[in-house]
Amino acid sequence: MHKFRQNLAHLYMLLFVFYLLAPLVVMSGAAFNDSKLPSIVPWKGWTTMWFSEMISDQRMMLAFGNTLWVAVAVAVISIIVGTASAILINSVSGRARTVLYGMMISTILIPGIVIGISTMIMWTKLGGALFGPGGKPWPFIPGLHLSVLGQVSYIAAMVMLLVLARLQSFDSGLEEAALDLGASHAQVMRRILLPHLYPAIGAGGAVAFFQSIENFNVTQFTRGGADTLTVYVFSKVRAGITPTINALAFLLIVVTLLLAVLYEVNRRRRARIEAAREAEARRAEEALLI
Amino acid sequence: MQDMLRRYGLGLTLTICLLVAFWLVVLVIVPNITLFEQSFRPYLPVVEVGGPRDTYSFNNYLKVFDGLVQKSLFGISFMIPVHVYTFGLTIFYSMLVTVICFAMAYPLAYYMAKIVNPRSLPTLILLLFIPLWVSEVLRAFAWWIILAFRGPLNALLLWIGAIEDPIRWTNMGYTGVVVGLIYTYVLFMLFPVYNAIQSLDTNQIEAAEDLGAPWWKIHWRIVLPHSKPGIASGSVIVFMLSAGSLLVPSILGSTTSQWFTQTIDQWFKDALDWNTASAYAFLLLLLCTVFVTIAMWVFKVKLSDIAK
Numbered sequence: 001m002h003k004f005r006q007n008l009a010h011l012y013m014l015l016f017v018f019y020l021l022a023p024l025v026v027m028s029g030a031a032f033n034d035s036k037l038p039s040i041v042p043w044k045g046w047t048t049m050w051f052s053e054m055i056s057d058q059r060m061m062l063a064f065g066n067t068l069w070v071a072v073a074v075a076v077i078s079i080i081v082g083t084a085s086a087i088l089i090n091s092v093s094g095r096a097r098t099v100l101y102g103m104m105i106s107t108i109l110i111p112g113i114v115i116g117i118s119t120m121i122m123w124t125k126l127g128g129a130l131f132g133p134g135g136k137p138w139p140f141i142p143g144l145h146l147s148v149l150g151q152v153s154y155i156a157a158m159v160m161l162l163v164l165a166r167l168q169s170f171d172s173g174l175e176e177a178a179l180d181l182g183a184s185h186a187q188v189m190r191r192i193l194l195p196h197l198y199p200a201i202g203a204g205g206a207v208a209f210f211q212s213i214e215n216f217n218v219t220q221f222t223r224g225g226a227d228t229l230t231v232y233v234f235s236k237v238r239a240g241i242t243p244t245i246n247a248l249a250f251l252l253i254v255v256t257l258l259l260a261v262l263y264e265v266n267r268r269r270r271a272r273i274e275a276a277r278e279a280e281a282r283r284a285e286e287a288l289l290i
Numbered sequence: 291m292q293d294m295l296r297r298y299g300l301g302l303t304l305t306i307c308l309l310v311a312f313w314l315v316v317l318v319i320v321p322n323i324t325l326f327e328q329s330f331r332p333y334l335p336v337v338e339v340g341g342p343r344d345t346y347s348f349n350n351y352l353k354v355f356d357g358l359v360q361k362s363l364f365g366i367s368f369m370i371p372v373h374v375y376t377f378g379l380t381i382f383y384s385m386l387v388t389v390i391c392f393a394m395a396y397p398l399a400y401y402m403a404k405i406v407n408p409r410s411l412p413t414l415i416l417l418l419f420i421p422l423w424v425s426e427v428l429r430a431f432a433w434w435i436i437l438a439f440r441g442p443l444n445a446l447l448l449w450i451g452a453i454e455d456p457i458r459w460t461n462m463g464y465t466g467v468v469v470g471l472i473y474t475y476v477l478f479m480l481f482p483v484y485n486a487i488q489s490l491d492t493n494q495i496e497a498a499e500d501l502g503a504p505w506w507k508i509h510w511r512i513v514l515p516h517s518k519p520g521i522a523s524g525s526v527i528v529f530m531l532s533a534g535s536l537l538v539p540s541i542l543g544s545t546t547s548q549w550f551t552q553t554i555d556q557w558f559k560d561a562l563d564w565n566t567a568s569a570y571a572f573l574l575l576l577l578c579t580v581f582v583t584i585a586m587w588v589f590k591v592k593l594s595d596i597a598k
Contacts (some may be wrong), residue, residue: 006405016394023435027428027432041444084305084443100310103314103318107318109578110578111571114575117554122324122325134584149521176297185301189298216537220536230425230537233428260416263416
């Protein structure tokens, strides 16, 4: 009976993985179908024409570029703000900490559509109040820079959480020691605290980058006339779609898979080295005992 | 604070505080206050803003009660304002999505935490993460292809003989939306629940087995209570993302499915009435706050537990 349930669990896992991956396979397959509409049935023969059409799609390439710079900007600002917040949270205690922490966390729970509308309204109204209804200068008009600010407002919280978790394992005695030995405050920050936080900052940057690429709600309400990839794909799906989107999706999935495989190979190699080292240590211990 | 000054000096402390203030005040608090303030003002032509007609009122909020439509539920027909109806259905279907996500994720979370060989777990997690890296819009688009009238799902069902005629999946009320939301957000339920179950001592399960508890009782009395914080945070995340999603309902919705975010979007983009859009957005924010509060109270967890 126990064995049976175990097999059932394995089966469920396989079904779940199939459920998650099959739609991606279908979507990739449609990129190679010689049919005007994105589908895998009926199969009309192999073609790579959608890839060449994708390259020549100026708007898509522009949207791709926009997505990249928005994501980089969001990642950089989120890292700076998120790290500063984590350090601040770690240094205060009591009521101030609870209030600050609660406020930071709650930004993750605000619906994206609310962030988008509120950011858009605040900046345009502020511009209107400062310069009148006529020509408002740059930061006060809708555009992707507002999308960056809107996205930072909740992505910074994710970076903050990652950095804060890493700060828990930091020994503040190191800072004391450095200060006692005559290091300046900037040196303590640059040479001691930040190096300890680098893994978390790196992870936070990656999370922020991908979250920004994913983002639709905030961007949709603040972008003005500019496109990011997500918004572009969305408008294509609603207004007559061609399999160029599938070609794009296929490329993104391939890149993801490559990164995943790379990560996995690296992880296995490290696990092997770790295991070898442990075995070595055990042998040495045994030798000592004898 | 004193400690911080001593450790980082005046300059760095000030910089840090300024950065945090920039985030919380400029990016979060002031925009939301502006949203709140604007939601009470009427929508006026630019020249009349600040004029005598620009006064505060609840008119934008009262628009929710405009436009009665006739609906029937369980054979009883009644009149209901169309936006209230949309609002109610959005909450209902978001809850449905949350429940189904939990039902799908729980067995796998248990499998990952207690059954699978720990050595193959990282590989499994990596596989599960792949759809998460492919963006939300493409995940919704994938289901748009699958559910299409001449799509693979109908082709498959016709081929195995389950149906005689192809079905218009995306024209069956909220079916497409629910299917898309589940696929998009089920992983946000899986990982918190997995984390919670993982911290359960396997000895407890074995002890219960030795004492003769049937498998369902082990889950009901031991695993489920232990994973409550994980379930709470997973549910809150899935519900909020579903209720706040604009992408999936717009791509996979039918002519008869309207999501509350779509209503807000129409006020904002089509009617260009930002004030009413603000009022509606504020209602959505209020709903989400209430839901999170109730969930935290029912499951007796703190906000910091959810954020994990």
